[in-house]
Amino acid sequence: MKYHYYPGCSLEGTALEYNLSTRALMASVGVELLEIEDWTCCGASAADSISDLLSLALPARNIAIAEKTDEVRDILVPCSACYLNLKKVEAKIRSEPAILKKLNSILNEDQLQISGRLHVRHLLDVIVNDVGPETIRNNLKRALTGFRIAPYYGCQCLRPYVVFDDPEDPRSMEPLIETAGAEVHPWNMGGKCCGASNMNTEMAVGLELVAAILQGAKGADAIVTVCPMCQMNLEAYQHKISCMQNEDLRMTVLYLPQLIGLALGLSEKDLRFDLNLSITDSFREKLAAKL
């Protein structure tokens, strides 16, 4: 299995452990990642608040570069915001031929062309449907028995494009968690918005949403995420929110490939647990007992 790989800006900085654990996990199950050469920002959630055309042109450039390589059909994207931006281009050039023409007139400035033949895939989609629980079961080195995990999906890998999961009641992570030997924390917050995009400009509003998610996760050993925006939002303000709510809402938050990687025998060092902002002492102790 071979994929184009679009890490996106966060995965080079604030979400470095997502990047490195994704690469480590994929290598361990024999998936090859071809990083898109000289990739640039997809516009994040900033471009579409400024200009529609720019919000399509920025991701289109990366797809056009990937299209130059034959034989690979899919672009793998771990960040949900990047995924949605790239996916939007894929969907729009299929439904609106005028957009394709416009994008090509822009990309032509850089001697690039886009046809739309590539499929944009979220990392979770690829782990669930291409790698699959069977591969995890066959390579299981360390069953995570006794761990209770709350799967958090966030928004943009589920909506508005319904591709690999139920956008109202997402469940796709559950077989992965169970195959890894852990138990799924029953909750209904998995597909609820964490308000990340309001955190910088309207913090009080964002904090409310995060508080509800952390409260819902009580009783779990960890939340797992598949988006750098959600991850940072859920881990960075726990102290503040605990003070506001007057209850201890500290919670370990891991990226999905970090959790699956553990079960496949990768070390905490390979998976860069040192970079996470919130791994609780009790989680570390429980994990140490497993090693």
Place this chain on the structure above:
Amino acid sequence: MNIAINFKRSNETVQASVNLAPVQEMVRACIQCGTCTGSCPNEFAMDYTPRHLWRMVLMDQTAEIFQSKTFALCSACYCCTLRCPRGLPLTAAMEALKQIAARHNLPRYKHSVQFYKSFIRSVRQHGRVNETEFMTMYFAALKNPLIPLRFAPLGIKLMLKGKVSMLPPIRRERPLESIFRKVAELEERL
């Protein structure tokens, strides 16, 4: 149809000529059922509910819309877009209102507009965003020394982890310049 709205910028009254027609096109078929409001995670903090906002858009209440914080609070979760029984692109309509606020630099939305613009400026410089540079630009644009303090604890934590750098990235200069220019040129023609 363009409607002129007045707003205050540093003690003088400025006028902006706003065209709501593209947004009206998006929500024309709204039946006022309120599914969007019921689905919105940020509705509790809004002054008008999303349902109310769409009616205001269709009724040309331009001045009131651009006094409201409703569209600025949309966090793009796409629940309303997914559930709208008329299949309307409601998240995109919220974005279209944000774009109008950005185009006219409406001071009411200074924080979010400057946030997005600083981000994009950093991307235009280097091709990828540089968090330190972009936050520095954002703070400079806001001209309020208290705001950086709010971000300091997280910023320090991230620096200690080596996740954000103090230095601007060393990369090919302005790899996106021709794309930015061409987009601006095409938008001029609209």
